[in-house]
Amino acid sequence: MPKQIDHEKRREQIAQATWRVISERGMEGATVRNIAAEAGLSLGALRHYFSTQDELLAYSMKLVKERVTARIREILSLDLPPREKFIRTILELVPMNRENMVEMEVWFAFTAYFRHKPGRFDMQDDGVYLGLQKLMDYAEQNGLLPASIDKELETEKLYALVDGLALHAYMQPQRLDGPRLERVLIHHLSGLMAAEKQSDAPDRRS
Amino acid sequence: MPKQIDHEKRREQIAQATWRVISERGMEGATVRNIAAEAGLSLGALRHYFSTQDELLAYSMKLVKERVTARIREILSLDLPPREKFIRTILELVPMNRENMVEMEVWFAFTAYFRHKPGRFDMQDDGVYLGLQKLMDYAEQNGLLPASIDKELETEKLYALVDGLALHAYMQPQRLDGPRLERVLIHHLSGLMAAEKQSDAPDRRS
DNA sequence: CTTTTTACAATACATTTGTATTAAAAAAGG
DNA sequence: CCTTTTTTAATACAAATGTATTGTAAAAAG
Helix, strand or coil: CCCCCCHHHHHHHHHHHHHHHHHHHCHHHCCHHHHHHHHCCCHHHHHHHCCCHHHHHHHHHHHHHHHHHHHHHHHHHCCCCHHHHHHHHHHHCCCCCHHHHHHHHHHHHHHHHHHCCCCCCCCCCCCHHHHHHHHHHHHHHCCCCCCCCCHHHHHHHHHHHHHHHHHHHHHCCCCCCHHHHHHHHHHHHHHHHHCCCCCCCCCCCC | CCCCCCHHHHHHHHHHHHHHHHHHHCHHHCCHHHHHHHHCCCHHHHHHHCCCHHHHHHHHHHHHHHHHHHHHHHHHHCCCCHHHHHHHHHHCCCCCCHHHHHHHHHHHHHHHHHHCCCCCCCCCCCCHHHHHHHHHHHHHHCCCCCCCCCHHHHHHHHHHHHHHHHHHHHHCCCCCCHHHHHHHHHHHHHHHHHCCCCCCCCCCCC
């Protein structure tokens, strides 16, 4: 038989080809033929790794989530001051480069696609809300948050802010580029951690 | 000839059928046949009002925008205290009922669909950012905003918050229902208008 | 070396899709 | 009443798509 192939690796390559196709041509362009061509495979070859299109799409979606959570887990494992860790984790939730942009793009596409599937493959949640709740707990336990705030509402606001910014960065990348995204988020987090005087960052007394 | 038909009215009916189909079956289900069936027409009949599918979709998208902007314009025309007008306008940007939810749903679907079209029908912008800028100007001119805030950043934040909440209300309607949406937005706007002490609404001294 | 198993390619097939064509029915205009 | 024009229906057709089948080559297993 021909050179033994690492199935899992091939599946990941195909999933990445899927991401590229969706990013460039939308969900409408994510046909098995387009994906096979992007991956440099024939239809028959593709079918050896995914027997149905929805299985391929579901796998590709799952892989996006794994990649993102792995990156975040890595940041959380770094040895940083709590404040830096808190901020950097949140910044990671927003697309700062082309790669993250594609991830978010395909995540949206997958979500919209699987939402209306009869045999639902299991409506995947991105887990960001749960993660932000834990992150806010972490911030509170490390004294980053003033006691006066309504933590639950602030978590909801932060969640909406992050996803809203992500969405806008995707829809209007020329207006909302990386540096501006960072400015907006830092501004919000500074206000959040400042309690009274939300006007600016806390440690600014020059 | 058969009973003269108001073409514009028919086109609106068809567009509304399109919304329903997209809401229930996603963009994948928005075939000309499904839409014709939902509208109670034959393929040939549909084709008398829209000669191509993309023309139908583009019209349906335009109609969504017109409906939403009309509703907002109506609120702006009401005789309300500036503070109420400011808040109610922003609350209108978020889906509080089934109808608004469908509008947002199809707007997202259309946006994703037309994004990857060779002969782009004209990437429609929802105009929310521009509207919010004007609304913030209005708020400032009516003394609702403290001078200490960074108006541009706060506009960007508000924009992201609104769209993020809308997205989440769509994705997790059970968790983020109407009352909760309102609580979160009011909380944010209160903090925004409060300047120092962002902890709660301003006029609360009992 | 022989056999068997694996990766891949080519092709086939039934459905669905957008669009086009043709025709009929129905009422407005004269 | 008769012609004309508009609405609608029925059918056609080519292209695209998901999936299945068949075949082939290559290397692992013996």
